[in-house]
Amino acid sequence: MSEQSAPLPVVPHLKGAGTDDPYLEGHKCSDCGSIFLGVRENCSNCGARGKMEAIRLSNKGKLYSYSIVHRSFPGIEVPYVSAIVDLDGGGTVKGNLINVEPKPESIPFDMPVDVVFDDALGRKDGDGNSYISYFFQPAA
Amino acid sequence: MSDVYIMGVDMIKFGRFPEKTVPQLGAQAALMALDDAGLKIQDMEALYCGNLGQASGMVGQRVLQEIGQTGIAVVNVANACATGATAFREAWMSVKAGVYDVVLAVGVEQMGKGLLGGAGGKTGIPKEGLLGSGTMPSVFAEAGMEHTRNHGTTFEQFAKVSVKNHHHSTLNPKAMYQIETPLETVMNAEMISYPNTKLMCSVNVDGSAAAVLVSEKKAKELGMSRAVKVRASVLTSDPYTDRDLVMPDVNAVTRKAAAQAYEMAGVGPEDVNLVELHDCFATAEILHYENLGLCADGEAGRMIDEDEVALGGRVPVNVSGGLLSKGHPLGATGIANIYEVSTHLRGEADKRQVEGARIGLTHVIGLGSACGIHILEKVA
Numbered sequence: 366m367s368e369q370s371a372p373l374p375v376v377p378h379l380k381g382a383g384t385d386d387p388y389l390e391g392h393k394c395s396d397c398g399s400i401f402l403g404v405r406e407n408c409s410n411c412g413a414r415g416k417m418e419a420i421r422l423s424n425k426g427k428l429y430s431y432s433i434v435h436r437s438f439p440g441i442e443v444p445y446v447s448a449i450v451d452l453d454g455g456g457t458v459k460g461n462l463i464n465v466e467p468k469p470e471s472i473p474f475d476m477p478v479d480v481v482f483d484d485a486l487g488r489k490d491g492d493g494n495s496y497i498s499y500f501f502q503p504a505a
Numbered sequence: 506m507s508d509v510y511i512m513g514v515d516m517i518k519f520g521r522f523p524e525k526t527v528p529q530l531g532a533q534a535a536l537m538a539l540d541d542a543g544l545k546i547q548d549m550e551a552l553y554c555g556n557l558g559q560a561s562g563m564v565g566q567r568v569l570q571e572i573g574q575t576g577i578a579v580v581n582v583a584n585a586c587a588t589g590a591t592a593f594r595e596a597w598m599s600v601k602a603g604v605y606d607v608v609l610a611v612g613v614e615q616m617g618k619g620l621l622g623g624a625g626g627k628t629g630i631p632k633e634g635l636l637g638s639g640t641m642p643s644v645f646a647e648a649g650m651e652h653t654r655n656h657g658t659t660f661e662q663f664a665k666v667s668v669k670n671h672h673h674s675t676l677n678p679k680a681m682y683q684i685e686t687p688l689e690t691v692m693n694a695e696m697i698s699y700p701n702t703k704l705m706c707s708v709n710v711d712g713s714a715a716a717v718l719v720s721e722k723k724a725k726e727l728g729m730s731r732a733v734k735v736r737a738s739v740l741t742s743d744p745y746t747d748r749d750l751v752m753p754d755v756n757a758v759t760r761k762a763a764a765q766a767y768e769m770a771g772v773g774p775e776d777v778n779l780v781e782l783h784d785c786f787a788t789a790e791i792l793h794y795e796n797l798g799l800c801a802d803g804e805a806g807r808m809i810d811e812d813e814v815a816l817g818g819r820v821p822v823n824v825s826g827g828l829l830s831k832g833h834p835l836g837a838t839g840i841a842n843i844y845e846v847s848t849h850l851r852g853e854a855d856k857r858q859v860e861g862a863r864i865g866l867t868h869v870i871g872l873g874s875a876c877g878i879h880i881l882e883k884v885a
């Protein structure tokens with residue numbers, strides 16, 4: 366097994382894994398302004414072809430909705446907060462909301478959050494590679 | 506174009522039948538629906554068969570191997586939890602178009618136990634519990650919390666949906682469970698994904714349901730006394746909404762279908778006497794009161810608080826016990842809902858009969874997403 370030089374991104378739209386400037390990338394339709402995660406050719410809102418432009422998404426946003434997960438698949442640590450976050454400037458992302466008590470009274474809607482990047486909870490793939498993931502936490 | 510009528514419709518009692526095959530389960534309901542119509546498999550001109558778990562397994566043909574290989578057209582349908590409704594609608598369309606006069610629609614599913622969804626991709630590392638949760642209880646919890654965000658809906662109001670539907674199921678011998686679950690029991694059950702406790706999640710069961718659909722000409726020939734008229738049959742996919750690709754939007758897809766269905770039927774939500782809607786989770790049911798126009802936006806919490814959607818209320822919802830207690834065999838659910846509403850329109854629902862029911866609506870959602878709505882009317 367070869368030595369891993371840098372952690373891999375948990376999803377392809379996480380850019381700059383292993384650098385000190387990781388960020389989430391969106392693709393924006395220059396015709397209608399819709400923002401998508403991941404590379405795509407065409408816009409599923411207006412149908413425009415070949416009008417997608419890669420943009421850097423904000424690392425700040427607001428909590429839109431969530432659930433507190435108490436039962437998941439074997440080996441997955443619970444409870445945790447599964448959160449839907451609207452990023453400032455556009456784009457909606459789903460992820461774990463960390464550093465917050467997993468209780469409804471501690472999780473107000475529209476709570477400002479920061480997008481932070483860290484090791485993917487120690488999870489490695491079949492080749493032993495480690496990964497960097499994104500998380501949300503209450504804004505500093 | 507001919508009006509389309511349901512002449513026979515039935516479902517097996519939902520449960521767990523590991524000793525049976527999928528085609529055997531489908532065949533059971535098919536024969537029951539044929540008997541209900543007073544017809545034979547030799548009278549059928551086509552079969553539309555809905556199943557998800559063996560979508561590439563020619564289930565329709567294997568159903569015919571159980572009950573009669575007559576050589577008719579068979580169409581196998583898969584459309585997530587809208588599979589049964591989609592099979593029914595394909596059958597409806599073939600009669601509506603004048604291609605056939607008598608067709609059979611079957612929905613069947615054999616389920617495992619446990620959580621659905623969230624299995625994730627095959628490359629890299631598992632994403633569940635890392636990038637949020639993709640389990641169905643979580644996805645529908647998040648959809649419910651959006652309603653909480655917009656309208657202040659409470660955990661208790663969501664829980665009341667389960668209390669109601671479990672109560673209804675005590676009156677339905679074909680439901681998986683017939684057990685009362687008081688509010689404290691529902692709220693104190695194991696929390697799966699807040700705000701959905703275990704008793705607020707639909708039950709994975711095996712089941713099948715089937716319907717015989719006929720043209721007006723054929724219905725007159727057979728006698729209209731127990732016929733049910735299909736006033737609207739609508740299928741939509743999810744239109745683009747801002748968060749749809751991250752947070753499946755079951756609202757827009759339902760609103761679009763409801764608007765089309767009411768227009769096609771020439772009725773409004775105020776004319777509907779009972780509804781079987783897609784309560785895959787208690788949180789989901791609340792959303793659909795508004796999506797189907799049973800109340801104004803923001804009124805769903807009040808509707809459940811004031812028992813308007815309970816048996817005896819203004820517009821009873823899920824008097825069968827719903828997916829929460831009758832059970833949710835994915836491919837069968839859409840036709841089982843049609844069976845339930847038809848049974849009320851025929852005045853044959855016994856203890857759970859919605860008195861004087863003339864018009865009923867069925868609704869299913871297949872996440873990903875599809876919405877099927879049917880509006881049915883009593884004839885005689």
Ligand SMILES: [Zn+2]
Nearest residue numbers: 394397408411
């Ligand atoms: Zn566009």
